[in-house]
Each structure stands twice: as C-alpha cells, then as structure tokens.
Amino acid sequence: MSKHALSPQGDFPAAGLGRRLAAMFYDFLLCTALLIVTGFVYKLVQMSIIGEAQLRKLSDAGALDGDPLLSTILLFVLFGFFAKFWTYKGQTLGMQVWGIRVQNADGTAISLWQALLRFMVSIASWLFGLGFLWSLVDKQKRSWHDIYSNSQLVRLPKRTQ
16 A cells, blocks of 8 residues: 655654643543444444343343453544544544644655554553653654654644635
C-alpha cells in the first residue's frame, strides 16, 4: 500500500505535551461515548441471542462481570477509531481541534502497522505516564509511542480564511 501525503505539507514544529494532553482529553470524551454505544449494542445482541430473562439472571449472578469477549470487542473498536483517523488524515477529532497531526518524517500518513504499534505502546505510555513525560526530555519532543512507531506528532499552522 502506497503512502499518501497529508495536507498541508511543510516542516512543522513538534507538538508539546500540553497540546497532546488537551487532544487526548477531547478524544477521551469521544471514545467514552463510542464505548458506551458499543457496549449497548453488544448487550442488545447478547439479549437477542440468549433472551432478556436469562441475561438478567446471568447478570445478577455476576457471570457477566469481566466478559472477555466484550473487552476484546471494546479494544478492537478503540483501535479502529484511532487507526482510521491516524492512517487517513493523521488526526483524530481531538487532534484536529488542537491543531496537531501524527505523520511520518516525510509528511505522509502512517501505515496500519505503525498505527497498531503506536496504539499498543501508547497504552503502556498512558498506564505508566512515563511515556508521555519522556517528551519533556526528548530533544524532538517524542513520546515512547512516537519513537517506537517511527512517527512524529507535529503542530500544524492555523488556517488562514
């Protein structure tokens, strides 16, 4: 699959930690809504297969707590959300609002493989916090997932009307 150039093109400065966190908070809100809807649809499908009474019985007994299938589906939905935005335009909705973009060094969109690496390492970066704090000491302001996926997060110039 060939890489496609993102627009606008240019040599942009690295995005700082503040913008990263602001975009992440915006995306957190969107992802929360997405996961709620996904969980609702999953429960509707589950209810249509096993019936409402049986589902209520299983739920009351705690048999549905920690459902591995639901957890897997939610993880795939989250990855799908980020992968689509990162590989298509280089920006999630939160990144669009805060004027940042993930890209390769040559200004092209990242690949699906890079998106997967970025997603998995960003979970570790987020859990331990050190992956994001690393951007404060790195000369290029890269976090762990930027380094591991060989991508960069840049600050885009404001659009002129």
